Amino acid sequence: MSKIKVSKIKVIKIWRASSLSFQLSSLVVFAVFLCGLVNPLISYDPVLDVDLSRRDLAPSLSFVMGTDGQGRSVGLRLLKGVEAFFFPGLIAGFFAALIGGGLGAICGYLGGWVGRSIAAILELIDTLPRMVFLVLICTIYPPSILLIAMISCLLFIPSIATVVRRKVESLGAEDYILAHVAHGFHPLKIISYHILWLQCRALLTRQLIFVFSYVLFIETALSYLGDYGVQEPYPSWGNMVAQSRISVAAWPWAIPAVAIIVTIAALLAFGDGIARRDEEVKR
Template identity: 30%
Template structure:
């Protein structure tokens, strides 16, 4: 039998502390609902996202309000709004995870390299990072998206190219601090190579920060994707995206407010959920917070 007096492992302890936070549980629940809705969309609705229904409009050609066979109503083309939101969740999640993952990899590589080697390598990398930070992220994303032919993966790439700089700056600061610690100096003294120090000592200490920034970054990515799609340079119709759903139906906002309200709420809740989980992870994984729960 396992001795109950033995301390919990770090991952298990962090997970148990995370589950004691009500806001984190709310965020995890909202994320789970969104993921399940996106994966099970074909089974949750009998309509296709691009299907224009004969009974999806009033006799005057106006969208139907929520109720009956259309729980969230229909849009101006007679398409079921719930179906488009469910399939639009796939777009937001795929771009959110893919773009943020790539941005995290780029930012971590730049930050760790600059913070560990420093010298001219660090100066060049961080001056380039400062240059990228000088451009407004949205404006730079609009320029890049306008150059390339918009598609799901191009949008993900564009978002990644403008979102890595904050991660690089934070990782650089932490790596610079770690590189000056005594245990790193001891590793160098016994002849450990750069690869051993980076992968066995630097990166493990950075993992909590990377996890937190990865979680928080998804909310930023979701909002940026919705903004680009709303401006018409993101994911293109008929592929549903929460941003282009709002764009397509904004002219009916006063007559049919649900066409903007429901996708707007979906964007808000998904971004909020990742922020809640990210904030909780930051507290849970921060050693200075231990013992305060």
């Protein structure tokens, strides 16, 4: 019944009631998502784009964001660079939230020594310094963005699981969860719907978006540190900054750098805003 009510009017109402930071960040996130979704439709050949006769051109009508040291369009590369982190980031975030939430729920529900030992293993993984571990993995195996995404997903599962486990444990003592049990709801339904979906969805959404932004961040960092990220000539925001940091012109590195900062900040604010909106219902 409540689902029917979600209409255009409600969306506008929510929009008006939200803070400026949420409005701005959601615009940015929306733009990034749009870029990510239309990306497979854009054909781009990084080799054909090289044109040494138009090196380091300032932003103009034909090249909105100028060109880099090899005469490639910065705007087009920026757009195509979204592809590097978009799907890997989404997949990593999704699986981190899914597996982390699931494991946390299992630990919290089982309790006892089984739950405690799973929790201990997870905490052990959680103590690994993420960045160093990622660099290590990338030196051992041939680096690819998919590998980075997979490892980030793995590294975030423990922290998500721990939060969810604590939540499940504390909720187990709540009157309404006991009431659900007493009314004969299936335990699986209570865990998956009432606890994971209703109570933890805010938290899981926030974590999903956080992991997504982390993949972008780590891709940038690794590209800058060495050739661990997406390899030239294929564009990614990270290697765009890394390649053109010695460039004479400012735009080839400044524009992707600003894009990275704005996107990460917007993602975090957006995740926070969504989670807060959901939590407000409780009060």
